[in-house]
Amino acid sequence: MMKLDSLKDTWKVYAAQAAAAHQVTESQIAGLLKARTENAVTTLKRNIYFELGVQVMTILVAGLGAIFFKEDPAFQALCMVVMVICLPFLGYFWARLSYLKGLNVTTTNLRATLGNLIEMLHGLTKLYFWTNMLLAPIGLAAGQLAYLKLAKGISLSHLPWEQMYFRLILGFVIGAVLGYFFLRWYIRKMFGNHLKSLKGAYCELESLEVAAA
Template sequence: MELDELKYQLNQRLATDHASRSNADISALLKKKTHSVISKIKRSLIIEMVLCVLFFVAMLYVCFITNYWSIRVYFGVFTVLTVLMTLVLYYLYRRTDTLSDSDRPIKANLQTLVGLLEEFVKRYFQFTMALLPVCFMFSMILSYADPVEIPEIEKFSVKVFTARWQVMVFLGVYMIALAISVYYFTKWYLKKLYGNYLTELKQYIAELDQ
């Protein structure tokens, strides 16, 4: 009975302490919590920018060393897309940094940030999935315009594929498997970098509404 009484008194004290806090105190407490989450989001954006820079260097290197203009065009397009993606990530980083230090009410800042990042994640996923068929068709067009001849691959393909329809079936299965893999990987990747933190921020916004 003494343990039950102690638990009751403790719960009552916590409830009284929470009720005695002003809105300013609650906002200050939540601001400390959200600062940690926002720092993690900014870290995710930095990681992505670093990856973009590394990817840009790798694509540019391929453009310079290849003797095929089709490969140069293909990877050259990717270098442009990588630069654009880096600019978008930098904008989001600066916007997140500004919102975290803004003098506006914390709730308004969180709602703006959540809306901005949710839209980014949504478009990120759509762009990634749309890029698959576009890249496939683009590579097919370039390969017909400027075939890349690799003797080892040519010998292997002749042994494995004896008819054109077999090649088409293989490409179809390959694209479906690739699309499924990219779909689930992108879902996991975006959830890991942004989705979990967005869920936390939404919980803090809900606390502010209470």
């Protein structure tokens, strides 16, 4: 019986030591949340660089179209409209990138950093979705006109516009429907998953602070 009690005491001591050795401290948890935040910021930077690249490429292509197709004022005007639409997006994403590049993630200001990141990402996804929902139908209709010009060689200035109304309206409708589903998937892929991850880290940090209080 004494040997059994001794064995139990030894096991309790061993279990307590093992638990202490594997215990995660508050500072370690904060460090893990900091690392998760830094990883999210790095990925967001990469995604915004991609968005900037898309905007720059679109502006360059539209600019070349406006330069090389001066004989077709309607197509030239279309290219100019595309450039004007893309410029605000270029400025907006550049501002978001500048914010992320200037962000200093530390455990001391982690709560404020996460809050600011969540607010910024929430605003970005909302603005991106609704502006593109408005522009998607226009984009598909403009794509039809660009196809007629570049693939068919038809001058937009001499198009029988009265015959194009139905086709353009159909393009608007299809663009709105496809744009809705595509944008939901695209935004979730590019930004939404990171927003969810940051919200999770924020909740964990709140729980940690409550437990430490």
